[in-house]
Amino acid sequence: MPGRLQNRVALITGAGSGIGLESSILFASEGAHVLLVDLNLAAAERVAALIQERYPNVKAKATKADVGKEADIKAAVDLAVESFGRLDVMFNNAGIMHPEDDNALNTEEKIWDLTMQINLKGVWWGCKYAIQAMRKNPTDESKGLHVGGSIINTASFVALLGAATPQLAYTASKGAVLAMTRELAMVHAREGIRLNSICPGPLKTPLLMDFLNTAEKRDRRMVHLPMGRFGEAVEIAKGALFLASDESSYVTGTDFKVDGGLSSCYVTATGEPALAPPTSLA
Structure with missing residues (x-):
């Protein structure tokens, strides 16, 4: 039985760890050829090697890129098309959470600018060059490939809720x-190019765990999580797969929440965790 992304080409940024990995x-595993993009080339290469060993019928290639540099993103998209013939899925996932990021009084301008450069400009450039590539996709119904494509942008539950920390x-x-993704989704809907944001809740990944570097910080978050646990990166990956596949063919412009109910919670749930976390695919 063909996979949900059979013969598709996907580019994933931040592919060396966490959600990207x-x-x-x-x-x-669902049949996609994957270009793994990361600032840490060695990490991306390890994941690419794992994919080739585990799934020999697909192709995986790693490349180094700084998503805060437009030329790097353009080069990555060009490499995906050159290597695999087209681009069907763009997952703008890479981002930073700087340890010196604070409130309006204490956050330095250089921290603000660096965060916007990577988390916002990097996503904008990823969308820009993915759209250009997807516009060129030929339609090949015999192989189940369609004109257009799916662009997924990693946002966060904090884009929907204010944080007291x-x-x-x-x-x-x-x-x-979120705002940029919604607008681009409307502009390019008639081209068959779908754009959606995915909003993870707090995850047990290095990005957040390095930020929550004390038991006090972790416990302060944990008490607000309805399921009684942090999410796992693989759970976000499953949400991204839905948005990448034809199962979401009528879904565009959404803020897709994968947050364990956090953004819907008013009174904190009590009791033991309802669900055990899934096993990582790595």
């Missing part, structure tokens, strides 16, 4: 990702 493996630049950048 899990998504790269999951997309490949401030990370102002990060929150502002993710809110902007």
Whole structure:
């Protein structure tokens, strides 16, 4: 039985760890050829090698890129098309949460600018060059390939809720990702190019765990999580797979929440965790 992304071509940024790593493996397991993009080339190469070993019928290639540099993103998109013939899925996933990101009084301009450069400009450039590539996609019904494509942008639950523990630049950048994604989705809907944001809740990934570097910080978050646990990167990857596949063919312009109910919670749930976390694909 063909996979949900059979013969599709996907480019994933931040593919060397966390959500990007899990998504790269999951997309490949569903038949996609994957270009893994990361600033840490060695990490991306390890994931690409794992994919090739585990799924020999698909192709995986790693490349180094700084998503805060437009030329790097353009080169990555060009490489995907050159290597695999087209681009069907663009997952703008890479981002930062700077440890010195604070409130309006304490956040330095350089931290604000760096966060916007990567989390917002990087997503804008990823959309820009993916759209250009997807416009050129030929239609090949015999292979189940369609004109257009799917662009997925990683936002965050903090784009929907205010946080009493401030990370102002990060929150502002993710809110902007939501607004930008909605507008681009409307502009390009008639071209068959779908754009959606995915809004993860707090995850047990290095990005957040390095930020929540004390038990006190972690416990302060944990008490608000309805399921009683942090999410896992593989759970976000499964949401991204839905948005990448034809199962979401009538879905565009959405803020897709994968947050364990956090953004819908008023009174914190009590009791033991309802669900055990899934196993990583790595």
